[in-house]
Amino acid sequence: MELTRLTGKLDDPNCDDDDCPNVYQTASGSFVVQGEVSHAFEPPAGEALVEIPEDVLRAAFRALGW
Numbered sequence: 001m002e003l004t005r006l007t008g009k010l011d012d013p014n015c016d017d018d019d020c021p022n023v024y025q026t027a028s029g030s031f032v033v034q035g036e037v038s039h040a041f042e043p044p045a046g047e048a049l050v051e052i053p054e055d056v057l058r059a060a061f062r063a064l065g066w
Helices: 054-064
Strands: 003-005 022-026 031-034
16 A cells, blocks of 8 residues: 655654654545554444544644645
C-alpha cells in the first residue's frame, strides 16, 4: 500500500525511531492513522481504535490545504 505521510518530521525531537502519532494518505485518498492504542470501547472485528493528539490532526489538515 502506497502511503504519503502528512504529519510528523523524521527529525522531530518528540519522535523516537519513527514511532510518534502520524496521519498518512493512501493512493486512493483514504487515511491511515498511527497512534496509541485506545480501549475506549471494543471496535468491530478487523478494526482498531487509536488515539492521536489534536495537533497531529491540525498538521494533517494544513498539509492537505483544508
